[in-house]
């Protein structure tokens with residue numbers, strides 16, 4: 001059964017029934033009991049791009065949504081967690097590599113999953129330690145040339161970011177050092 005935030009029925013604070021009311025020019029969910037407005041917003045995702053020559057690091061998804069498809073290593077920002085700290089944490093969990101996050105390479109809204117709308121931020125990563133090994137949601141991690149990415153890709157916005165990297169943004173990513 002689909003249950004996206006706009007379909008929520010009860011107030012998370014007091015359990016009162018939510019109803020849709022016009023507030024300004026938008027329909028909002030308002031609690032009939034405590035009168036709170038339940039704002040519905042996208043979650044924030046972070047991805048890190050690491051480069052080795054003309055190749056970048058991709059991950060093949062194991063468990064979770066889109067198994068078998070490839071993505072740039074990524075994850076969600078937790079509540080009260082700093083955006084860049086989340087990028088470092090997710091990249092370490094999924095690839096075994098410790099990175100410093102640098103330039104923002106891209107920011108896009110993701111609409112491919114109507115049940116989980118997100119805003120994604122793609123950072124350039126400089127590897128400072130660790131050993132490359134797939135972990136967490138990823139079953140495999142591997143470098144592929146910018147011109148010959150793996151297939152299929154899980155997320156349309158990764159394809160968009162790849163196109164932006166090929167147009168020259170890849171030079172913003174530091175070269176992978178010898179570890």
Ligand SMILES: [Zn+2]
Nearest residue numbers: 011014031034
């Ligand atoms: Zn309430």
